[in-house]
Amino acid sequence: MTFQRKLAVALACSALSATALVASAQTIRVANQGDALSMDPHSLNESLQLSVTGNVYEPLVGRNKDLSLAPALATAWTQTSPTVWRFELRKGVQFHDGTPFTADDVLFSLARTQVEGSDMKSYTNDFKEVRKINDHAIEIETKSPYPILPDVLTLVYMMSKKWCETNQAATPVDRRKGIENAASFRANGTGPFRVRERQPNVRTVFTRNGNYWGKVESNATEVIYTPIGNDATRVAALLSGEVDVMEPVPVQDIERVNGSARTRAVTGPELRTVFLGMDQKRDELLYSNVKGKNPFKDKRVRQAFYQAIDIEGIRKNVMRGASNPTALMVGPGINGFQADMKRLPYDPEAAKKLLAEAGYPNGFEVSLNCPNDRYVNDARICQSVAANLARINVKINLVAETKGTYFPKVLRRDTSFYMLGWSPATYDSHNALNALMACVDDKGAGQFNLGAYCNPRVDELTKKIQSETDKDRRNAMIREAFEVHAADVGHIPLHQQALAWGVSRKVKLVQLADNFMPFKWMSISQ
Structure with a gap:
């Protein structure tokens, strides 16, 4: 046999071996329009961030x-x-570095959520004390009765005290200030997957945790997560087989994805409500041509903006029917949702009159901050809002940007008018009331009330709702809080968007209404 022939055979054998290894590796490739901004589970209270890190922590x-x-x-x-x-606490659990999980890690993690830089304060702001009973038992004492505490804790992830202290990551860093630490890029959880490689905004590689304590309904030994911001590129990657799972599928491409022999669109209702918020605190807006006063402090202006938005036009033309217009800051599926509460009517003429009564007969100018890679058709929705408001002589300066710069900006309240989406982690209305509508304090209440809306009655009701155990009384208080907020036009609710994941027909997975994507319930066939 000639040297060339031997080389060819060797290369062929090598290629076959490599193919066999790849086949046995069971890699699943996941794409999303955006990336998790950090691997630190306490640094940003955003569902994509918590979905990604929830596979590790x-x-x-x-x-x-x-x-x-x-x-x-x-x-x-x-x-x-x-x-x-x-x-x-569960016994025999280890962090990925082999350190045992104990009560000390729980006390450390819960305290870590309350320090400067944490974005999870609203989950633990009512804690009075966390006590260690023994290595595998703890007590949480709250300032007032808290019957839904177990629900509240479902997104508060546990970190290793030893690892954080060793790696100078004892406190989370503030994403609003653009600071990073070791926990931003590396991770050491107890979850079914480990972080092997992290390249922000490029790709993150996860591998199976061989020492995981629980059952994993997945044959994936590796998951490669890639952000692909361009809709057309993301769809093309799915259709060509370059990725196995991606989300979201643009509403206009759902039929195309379903029409392929290789892919399908998995759709369903989502718990997230998309809404607009307004700065109601500053005496003068940061980004407006109105000087010396703040138009959004006047309810008539807020109501004018609300009634100028053609939500049915957005549903039909932008969302192509894949949205559910809403009058509330929570949607169906959330405890306390009030199905009979109605939106203010779309009425541009009434909106013009309200603006004139408020002293703005010729309208005014203001900037609107929006992400362009976080919610379904987010930038297009904001473009439609801007066009609607132009009809009542309000000039919108639209600032649409990637969520990597958008969230740090709006979360430090560097905004006058903004879009946000919210899925209550507890599946209960109290979560939205406490995080979005409660008066802002330094303990975590109103942490995502970025426009600083404040009504003492809503605050009073929110505190009572947290402690109330009688279901009928509790729901009556939730209804009253929503009615007060709606009468104030505290925010402008838009809609609940629909979920649409693009999935290879080789993949089996579970789609959750909160849009979380657990890798442990995802498998692929060859």
Whole structure:
């Protein structure tokens, strides 16, 4: 046999071996329009961030496929008094570096959510004390009765005290200030997947945790996560087989994805509500041609903006029917949703009259901040809002940008008028009331109330709702809080968007209504 022939055979054998290894590796390639901004699970309270890091880190209380509560790092929890909950911790769990998980990590993690730089304060702002009972039991005492505490904890992930302190990451860094630390790029959780490689905005590679304590309904040994911001490029990557799962599928491409023999669109309702917020605190808006006063402090101006927005036009022309216009800051599927509450009518003429009554007969100019890679058709929705408001002589300077720069900007309240989406992590209205509508304090209440809307009655009701155990009384208070907020036009709710994931027909997965994507429930066939 000639040298060339031997070389060819060797290369062929090598190629076959490599192919066999790739086939056995069971890699799943996932694409999204955006990236997680950090690997630190306490640095940003944003669902994509928490979905991605939730494959690496875990909470005390998790969720089943039907979103009911499930034991995670806690095997059981009991309310021993109206203000005290006891959690029994899972034994034999290790962090990815081999360090045992104990009560000390829980105390450290819960304290970490409350320090400067944490974006998770609204989940733990009512904690009075967290006590270690022994290495595998803790108690949480709250300032007032907190019957939904286990639900609140489902997105509060546990970190290793030892790892954080060793790597100078004992506190989360503030994404609003653009600061990073070791936890921003590396991760050490207890979850079913580890971070092997992290290239922000390029790709993140996850590998299976061989020492995972729980059952993993997946044959994936590797998941490659790639952000692809361009809709057409993302769809093309799915159709060509370059990626196996991607989201979101643009509404105009759902039929095309379903028409391919290789792919399908998995659709369903989402719990997220998309809305607009307005700066109601500053005496003068940062980004407006109105000087010496703030138009948004006048309810008539806020109502004019609301009634100038053609939400049915957005549903039909921008969302192509894949949205559900809403009058509330929460949607169907959230406890406390009020199905009979109606939006203010679309009425540009009434809006013009309200502006004139408020002293702006010729309108005014203001900037609108929007992401262009976070929600379904987010930038196009904002373009439609701008066109609608132009009809009442309001000139919108649209600032649409990637969420990597958008979120740090609006979260430091460097905005006058903004878009945001919110999925209550507890599947309960109290979450939205506490995070979005409560008066802002330094403990975490109103942490995402970026326009600083404040009504003492809503605040009073929010605190009572947290403690109330009688379902009928609680729902009556939720309704009143929503009615007060709606009467104030505290925010402008738009719609709940629909989920649309593009999936290879080789892939089996579970689509959750909160748009989280657990890799442990994802498998691929060859």
